Amino acid sequence: MLTGFTTPLSPLGKTNLAPMPPWHFVGDFMAIEYWADPSAVAAVLPPGLAPGTDPGKCAIFFSDNQYVSASGIERIDPSVNQYMECFIAVSATWEGKDAAACPYIFVDNDNSMVRGLIQGMPKQIGTVRMSRSFSLESKAAPHEGSGGLFAATLAHRDRRLVEATVTLENQVDDAPNRMLARMINMRYFPNLAAGLHQQPAVHELVRQKARDVARSPVWRGQATLTINDSPWHEMGALKPVKVGHGFRYTFAMTVDDLTTVRDLRTAMQK
Amino acid sequence: MLTGFTTPLSPLGKTNLAPMPPWHFVGDFMAIEYWADPSAVAAVLPPGLAPGTDPGKCAIFFSDNQYVSASGIERIDPSVNQYMECFIAVSATWEGKDAAACPYIFVDNDNSMVRGLIQGMPKQIGTVRMSRSFSLESKAAPHEGSGGLFAATLAHRDRRLVEATVTLENQVDDAPNRMLARMINMRYFPNLAAGLHQQPAVHELVRQKARDVARSPVWRGQATLTINDSPWHEMGALKPVKVGHGFRYTFAMTVDDLTTVRDLRTAMQK
Amino acid sequence: MLTGFTTPLSPLGKTNLAPMPPWHFVGDFMAIEYWADPSAVAAVLPPGLAPGTDPGKCAIFFSDNQYVSASGIERIDPSVNQYMECFIAVSATWEGKDAAACPYIFVDNDNSMVRGLIQGMPKQIGTVRMSRSFSLESKAAPHEGSGGLFAATLAHRDRRLVEATVTLENQVDDAPNRMLARMINMRYFPNLAAGLHQQPAVHELVRQKARDVARSPVWRGQATLTINDSPWHEMGALKPVKVGHGFRYTFAMTVDDLTTVRDLRTAMQK
């Protein structure tokens, strides 16, 4: 009998891209808060979300991550438990309260991509890179403290879509992942049967749930951010009109649940 | 408003990994018919399929492909319209007649991966390579005819999973893609909500439909095939106990439909 | 005892990136003749070469290749015997006669890179892609004849440096690889010892020699070509001011020799 949490299902359940939750994550993050054209931000909101109270407010997150399942077996093979990620969060309002949505997200490992699709994040494969710091001072690495210059980049289909830098200044209590506190994601799985191409099998808004969340102290500083146009991606419409602070921190969490807050199939098929 | 056929949905619908069907495909194929342990083949059949009349019968297909959507715009960017693929088909019986299932399939482009998931094929990312022939005779390339030696390989998570060769002998009317004539795929999309991890949102058997199918003449010859074990994949259980003929041909088709033949959610939740 | 033609030398000589010549090559080519700013072309000529009689004349070549050494053992493993290549040839004059030089060349396999360095071609790693044609008519592939639209691209350090297309019109006797008939390459291997950083250990002009050369019929047509700037590459200075014809053909050759035409070390150290 075929077992596993995701495809490929297999007799022993060792082949599935994402094993049965929980999934434990830790990552080093570089994030930048910025503002895009408010109409471009409104245009990427899932059905049912309204623009946020700070129109056009966005943040972009780069991270260098490791993950394991409950067995922890992935630990011995970095080809399985490592991935790089870049995503944009946009501010929104959901049921009258501040929320956020994630229109675009890139990872470099198909197991992360599949975990994301199931969580309602529209993951696709991209090339994400980010400066690392080291425990020794070196001209070759940024200092993890005041003056440290960190860079991050995203490429998709052979094109450099994003270039970003943060120069650390001081520790703060705040981080843009506060925006992620009330993230509304959208699970989506289409039908291929003729006549049903616009009636997905799964189309629902979900609230991400995380537990065992931990965050390191946060360094904040000046930031630069460029988002380029591409014929194969509309991320360029969310390019910055104003760039705020940049941040660097480490973040850990465990995921094994979510809450469906609205089934959109009925609405969309009317 | 967000549009597109798959995620990521976007305002103009230019970001989706798989655009609205139809999808037109063409590929050069190298295929090998072989027999695995019948109990290993039975163990990878989707629920509802019975073993085939020739127990243990399998075929492995490697292909070097291009695809375009109706607009044809992908033609100008090979990073979008090319992909390599490797999959195993196993013989089965469905509703009393010969059929086949695809337990494992690898591609090297995330857009192909997403198209496959929607068609009910459990695609994941792998590295697929296959010899090419050229219009000039050269020691560096196999002759597309008697004596031509073609090789193909699959790697997954930094491991060489499959090595195969075919040495062409003569043209035949037959090809192992006859096995694919009645392919029963399984669409599967899990739930992440606690308590529902084993109750998928989508779990259905589907019959693939293709139109505008074309096939070149088929060359057949002697074959070799090795399938290796891996801690991250159970494909090794389908290693050959006997290897049959190898084949080489070109194949084209258009896909924009499928038929659901059984919804498995009720059965699985009992 | 360590043996082999190139590093890594090893006891059995099976580890070297490039085995002992001869090397047999075959490739499908897409080429475009074009004109760049003549002063930019003059600036990339090796010492001793003068500008060509058609100032600014260049050609860019994309190819999808296979190679084997004398043993032919590479044939069974496409990860060893396949590579994609993109290079620019610029017109020049050498000892009073028409010649050409290759300032920039990209491949996607380190064994090809090392073969090139030894031949005097400044190979580096890039991502090269090119449309393929198939023996069946399909919307997904260009027709290998009148009307067929072929595309090729180059990426380097996550950036799309070149985008090109050729739409075939008619067969011709000519091809831009005529420019390559008298190619003057430059072998170069620096010293790292302090004080010698500008006095290379090897710095010589060489004439490439090929034997067993074969070429298919040549299709010619209209072409488009874009070369982009990058902070990590000066190829953008050779962007087209005028684009000529595009070409498609197959080419085969064997390499196991070259002729040194000038040792530049004396001249450069004066």
Place this chain on the structure above:
Amino acid sequence: MLTGFTTPLSPLGKTNLAPMPPWHFVGDFMAIEYWADPSAVAAVLPPGLAPGTDPGKCAIFFSDNQYVSASGIERIDPSVNQYMECFIAVSATWEGKDAAACPYIFVDNDNSMVRGLIQGMPKQIGTVRMSRSFSLESKAAPHEGSGGLFAATLAHRDRRLVEATVTLENQVDDAPNRMLARMINMRYFPNLAAGLHQQPAVHELVRQKARDVARSPVWRGQATLTINDSPWHEMGALKPVKVGHGFRYTFAMTVDDLTTVRDLRTAMQK
């Protein structure tokens, strides 16, 4: 005029794979000391080196690195300044004193590959992965201290060549990079002219020089190490017969010099 330290030379010198030294490096290392068959170790020594006093003694090093040149401009683009590396060092005797040689070394960036060739290290492209630690405790990452389990892997030509783990136990003053203190490398650049295929243009033993060297505290622990055979690499001959301790530490240095200790061309051509 063409400028730069390595190919590709270019008018502004911005295209060369390795810019003019100095090169500043920093990396996180995982290393394992082990013993291979002494005759296999003797067989990979460059001409002129004798076996070491502890026959068969080897060490394997994995590292996750950043590099910048004097300008530091690479800092803003991780695609340029990051690379992963894996190499084997074997014990040797040179002029009567303990020394070491590096028969095999893999990196994942062509700029690192070219720097290595110039330093006399036989670099080639491979896929190197290594566990990372994070500043937060997480099931997804090893603790940088007692009990922390780190893994590292090497793949080459789609095959997993090396798998290694280290479980940290205690801090020590020693590290296997002590073996690297008197490293004798071999610069090698062949001739392609017919008749000279076995008479390289450059063939010399060199002593690596590093300055501004810094090392973090060293954690030591139990190790596991597997080296696999491959048709395309003889590294398998150096597989462990006994595995010693594993180590984890950070290391930084600057390189802009080396010393030639013997020109091997005369000897080899006799």
